[in-house]
Amino acid sequence: MSTDTPTRPKTSTRPKVARPPLHKVILVNDDFTPREFVVRVLKAEFRITEDQANRIMVTAHTKGSCVVAVFTREVAETKSKRATEMARSEGFPLLFTTEPEE
Ligand code: TYC
DSSP: OOOSSOOOOOOOSSOSOOOOOEEEEEEEOOSSSOHHHHHHHHHHHHOOOHHHHHHHHHHHHHHSEEEEEEEEHHHHHHHHHHHHHHHHTTTOOOEEEEEEOO
């Protein structure tokens, strides 16, 4: 069947390179974990400087929680779990959680 209207190849201007949704790792404050230990865990698991770790720790300490970084879901969950386990193995209640980025 033919029409007068020439058919165009289906093209899209939208690139098909959807990025995976990102998840935040959140540091939660508590009254027991020593500040120095929080900084040590942050540096060990998230490979950040002493200065960055200190700022994140102080923000969680004063505001209740602080976003540490964002990763793909699996990486965020693994890092959060490892950091929380590091604290448990030393007997501290320090907690890291994850949540999807808006
Ligand atoms: N609030 C703790 C203290 O005063 C320190 C601390 C900071 C603990 C941040 C957890 O996510 C945290 N020793």
